[in-house]
Amino acid sequence: MVCGLLFASEIEFTKLDTLYILQTTDIHGNIFAYDYFLDEPAQRGLAKIHTRIKEYRRKYETVLVDCGDMIQGTPLTYYYNRIDTVSAHPMIEAMNIMEYDAFTVGNHEIEQGTDVYNRCRNQSDFPWLSANSTLENDSTYFQPYIIIERNNLKIGILGLTTPAIPMWLDDSLYPGIKWQDMIETASKYVKILRPQVDILIGTFHSGFDETDGAEKTKLMGLPTDNASGLVAIQVPGFDLIFGGHSHNELPMKKSISVDENSPLQLISGSWGRKLGVAEIITASNADSSWIIQKSVWLEDIKEIQTSEEFIDLQSIYHQAVLDYIRKEIGTSKDTLSSAKSRLQDSALMQLINQAQLDFTDADISFAACFNTNVNIEPGPIKVKDIYKLYPYENYLYVVSMTGQQIKDFLEYSSRYYYWENGKLQTNQNIKGYNFDMAEGISYSIDYTKKSGDRIGNILLSDSASRLDLNKKYKVAMNSYRASGGGGHLPAAGAQENEVLFKSNLEMRNILAEYIMKIGFIENIVDSNWKIIIPQ
CATH class of the missing domain: 3.60.21.10 (Metallo-dependent phosphatases)
Structure with a gap:
């Protein structure tokens, strides 16, 4: 011994x-x-x-x-x-x-x-x-x-x-x-x-x-x-x-x-x-x-x-x-990059959110940029491009959320940045994949304001009417986020909310099917969200 x-x-x-x-x-x-x-x-x-x-x-x-x-x-x-x-x-x-x-x-x-x-x-x-x-x-x-x-x-x-x-x-x-x-x-x-x-x-x-x-x-x-x-x-x-x-x-x-x-x-x-x-x-x-x-x-x-x-x-x-990763699933008309996807709306993030909305009957979609080094050149889109854009085996969920919970969710997400010493700074304690962007609404993130009061001008994209804080909406998000990953739903008081839908397909398959359905993607952005910083 x-x-x-x-x-x-x-x-x-x-x-x-x-x-x-x-x-x-x-x-x-x-x-x-x-x-x-x-x-x-x-x-x-x-x-x-x-x-x-x-x-x-x-x-x-x-x-x-x-x-x-x-x-x-x-x-x-x-x-x-x-x-x-x-x-x-x-x-x-x-x-x-x-x-x-x-x-x-x-x-x-x-x-x-x-x-x-x-x-x-x-x-x-x-x-x-x-x-x-x-x-x-x-x-x-x-x-x-x-x-x-x-x-x-x-x-x-x-x-x-x-x-x-x-x-x-x-x-x-x-x-x-x-x-x-x-x-x-x-x-x-x-x-x-x-x-x-x-x-x-x-x-x-x-x-x-x-x-x-x-x-x-x-x-x-x-x-x-x-x-x-x-x-x-x-x-x-x-x-x-x-x-x-x-x-x-x-x-x-x-x-x-x-x-x-x-x-x-x-x-x-x-x-x-x-x-x-x-x-x-x-x-x-x-x-x-x-x-x-x-x-x-x-x-x-x-x-x-x-x-x-x-x-x-x-x-x-x-x-x-x-052979699998080199399979062609569509075409890109333009060069698409994720480099600035956490600073401004981008075609690649819009692609993910639109695929989630298309696959479900959700009103609003949340998604995060997992990789800021994705570049898709004009020409064939292959399966390996989807892996670079979406490296995780997530599924797609739809969760019932009130307008107030949606706002609180985005407030929590906005903590990824803060304004200090004349610059927009990244919070090193928060992973980049926990900064979510939405589609189905337009909104601004004002970093001149304190945390919890940054999300403003929230309008529904289909009607340009204001988000009703008391009304329930159907919100698409991946299974990681819907299970509480990142802490967004608990912070918004929505962890126990009803899950309305769970996909049998994983998100990469949903993205691939969406690209095959529309045939091509291009660098067109609706810029439905923006960051406000002091001038």
Whole structure:
């Protein structure tokens, strides 16, 4: 049994061992060194990471874990989640080849629905972990932990998933599952695991900054979204805590510890750009073993070559995806750009909102610009262009809202900017995809006024009459927003409002069908909303 962190000189030992625990997270479908959005090679992905992992395994004992959001995020994952559902899933094939020891479930696994994530789980040669995915009988839907052995040491791996999933996803995607508080769940399982293991690792699909998303989860009465750091502070017993979900990188430089009461923290970014590495050096004698040092760092894999196994895998799965993303669905008469879509109305944002209105009988539509780097040139519009414009697997909902709630929704959204020092500034605490724009009404956002009183001149587009604050309207929005994502509906007092419609098609399909229906798009904008700033 490991006795705790000590310098080797304090106790006589007969053997030193080095164990490497390797982490990936938020791969989001980046299996091959290829960017399916740009349709060109890229310097990232599991194909490169695998080469580096094999180098470690040739010399040392290793453990390999992932902290979630693996099976969503690129046209490749969409194709094998939704279109070809017969073939073995390439992401799981890749993970099996890499011999992962454990995988913690992320919110984007759940987003794919039970058919997809259970198909992937059944194909996996490794356990899917989530100790806080509880059912009514207090059991867990996913396995809570695993204990494995390396270097004659027992290693416990506890998986936790962000409990903020109800803020983004409809409960039909996780029937019967309740997502419990991470701190409470970690406390429960540390008591179970710590007496059984020599090394305890937390693999969490959750970031380390508890303030990120805190306002929104509080509005909805949910536990903390990014609670990995809180677990590290409040739940003693972990040697290492690996995070995910937030896509940031930690540590920025190599971190070394000989403090047994302070778990080292690591999160290896996203999209397979980095490999997270934890090194644990243990000493042992005839009676016991003990950790004498632990270190964590990140390794850039940009210059690493693709592994041979992944070259073979790519030959099986790659071409079908290329054929899919290169399919033509319409024509663009003009150059269309999203660069200024969060500052003024644009043809691309108008396209999304008009597609939502066309597909439903809604009066008003809300949508956000997800990517300010979209450029569609004159000529054929292809499926890959829709992915650049709309990268998420959202569905389309229609929610009943009063005029006052619509105004309050837009007031909340307007917090993305503020006026200071003679400039329109971006609120760094708010993601750009939480700045919504409307169609079906015209309005202004006046940043000379205080927050909560900025939205004015709201007129219905079809009649030019004023929005009736007491009347109910049918409002189209994506499933993320309708489930409370971003906090807009809770802030507007509309979280419990009636959902009038849920689409069976995902938003990308709705956009593609709309473009095929109208045949072409062009750079014509109705400029139904504008930002007012001091002159």
